[in-house]
Amino acid sequence: MAILITGGAGYIGSHTCVELLNAGKEIVVLDNYSNSSPEVNARVKEITGKDFETVECDIRDEKGLHEVFSKYDIDSVIHFAGLKAVGESCQKPLEYYENNIGGTVNLLKVMAAHNVKTIVFSSSATVYGEKNVAPFHEEMEVGGTTNPYGTTKLYIETILQDLWKSDNEWSVSILRYFNPIGAHSSGRIGESPNGIPNNLMPYISQVAVGKREKLSVFGDDYETEDGTGVRDYIHVVDLALGHVVALERAMKINACEVFNLGTGKGVSVLELVHAFEEATGVKVPYVIAPRRPGDIATSYSDASKAERVLGWKATRNAFDACRDTWNWQKNNPDGYSV
Numbered sequence: 001m002a003i004l005i006t007g008g009a010g011y012i013g014s015h016t017c018v019e020l021l022n023a024g025k026e027i028v029v030l031d032n033y034s035n036s037s038p039e040v041n042a043r044v045k046e047i048t049g050k051d052f053e054t055v056e057c058d059i060r061d062e063k064g065l066h067e068v069f070s071k072y073d074i075d076s077v078i079h080f081a082g083l084k085a086v087g088e089s090c091q092k093p094l095e096y097y098e099n100n101i102g103g104t105v106n107l108l109k110v111m112a113a114h115n116v117k118t119i120v121f122s123s124s125a126t127v128y129g130e131k132n133v134a135p136f137h138e139e140m141e142v143g144g145t146t147n148p149y150g151t152t153k154l155y156i157e158t159i160l161q162d163l164w165k166s167d168n169e170w171s172v173s174i175l176r177y178f179n180p181i182g183a184h185s186s187g188r189i190g191e192s193p194n195g196i197p198n199n200l201m202p203y204i205s206q207v208a209v210g211k212r213e214k215l216s217v218f219g220d221d222y223e224t225e226d227g228t229g230v231r232d233y234i235h236v237v238d239l240a241l242g243h244v245v246a247l248e249r250a251m252k253i254n255a256c257e258v259f260n261l262g263t264g265k266g267v268s269v270l271e272l273v274h275a276f277e278e279a280t281g282v283k284v285p286y287v288i289a290p291r292r293p294g295d296i297a298t299s300y301s302d303a304s305k306a307e308r309v310l311g312w313k314a315t316r317n318a319f320d321a322c323r324d325t326w327n328w329q330k331n332n333p334d335g336y337s338v
């Protein structure tokens with residue numbers, strides 16, 4: 001029996017594949033490589049010393065998905081595939097709704113047709129919207145997302161909940177990630193954004209490696225300790241390990257459950273810059289710039305449910321994530337495109 005990993009060649013997917021393989025699971029990676037490279041799979045095999053099947057397929061391709069489910073003995077799905085750029089989603093909302101929501105509905109239909117009813121889904125802290133006050137916990141009312149990307153996550157959560165209500169044989173685990181950063185300690189896989197990075201950590205590491213001149217810190221007048229935005233940065237390997245336990249639980253019980261995957265601690269932009277400098281010995285020049293539209297001051301998790309129910313807890317801190325990001329970035333300055 002194998003786990004189908006949609007978007008398995010992506011940043012979080014690839015790290016999760018490593019941890020699943022290390023845990024002795026069998027996997028099939030499915031990706032359309034719209035935001036990744038097949039080279040990732042080779043590196044996951046190299047890190048783990050294990051082999052697995054890979055399929056180039058789009059989750060919107062119903063026929064293609066049927067073939068995959070017919071060919072392999074799939075018993076569960078971890079669903080990472082999706083578009084994730086917040087700014088782009090405001091320019092191209094229909095692409096985001098079609099790819100993320102349309103693709104997910106298609107995947108769920110094909111799963112049901114093959115009687116595969118266990119799914120772990122990549123949601124996001126973005127579903128807590130603007131109105132809730134951190135720490136965010138799973139029982140809070142979600143909504144009020146500020147961009148189409150975030151809205152796709154909100155709608156997909158609702159679709160999964162409706163599906164489960166219609167048929168309790170489904171087992172659904174919705175994982176709300178906070179801010180994933182870091183890389184595998186080997187430095188062989190990591191985050192490889194196309195073009196100018198939107199997110200803080202890849203931007204910092206590209207400044208450090210000399211690809212960008214300086215970081216713009218978006219606002220220093222928030223109501224936070226040092227005035228810069230506060231986020232819950234979770235090491236991608238901790239996040240990956242969260243998927244292993246979430247899937248194991250989903251295989252045992254038929255429920256629809258939501259878990260925050262975060263550290264439970266907030267770190268400001270300047271604290272992350274300083275942690276990076278300390279972990280790497282490399283200076284990160286920055287300027288204070290205006291606030292970025294749509295940003296909130298503070299976002300961090302109440303991570304107690306995942307610890308209580310899944311027995312999962314983040315064990316790596318921002319310093320570890322900075323060190324591992326740097327190890328990846330300096331050894332792969334152009335990501336996978338070498």
Ligand code: NAD
Pocket residue numbers: 006007008009010011012013030031032033034035036037057058059060079080081082083084099103122123124125177178179180
């Ligand atoms: P990523 O872009 O690195 O990985 C997504 C993968 O999905 C890519 O390999 C891409 O090629 C593939 N993909 C996209 N559309 C596809 C389609 N239609 N068919 C098949 N494959 C497709 O992103 P990531 O950071 O690894 O994120 C993984 C998931 O986690 C996404 O759903 C994302 O929205 C979610 N998430 C990410 C973050 C974050 O900050 N990185 C935070 C919260 C949630």
Ligand code: WQD
Pocket residue numbers: 084086123124125126150178179180198199200201203215216217218219228229230231269292295299
């Ligand atoms: C973090 C902090 C910025 C870049 C986004 C998505 C969210 C989720 C994770 C997928 C903020 C500041 C950033 C820069 C800066 N993705 N910043 N200079 O906005 O918390 O979350 O990624 O689900 O949906 O919105 O992450 O890394 O962009 O920003 O000062 O060049 O860094 O203002 O305070 P964010 P981020």
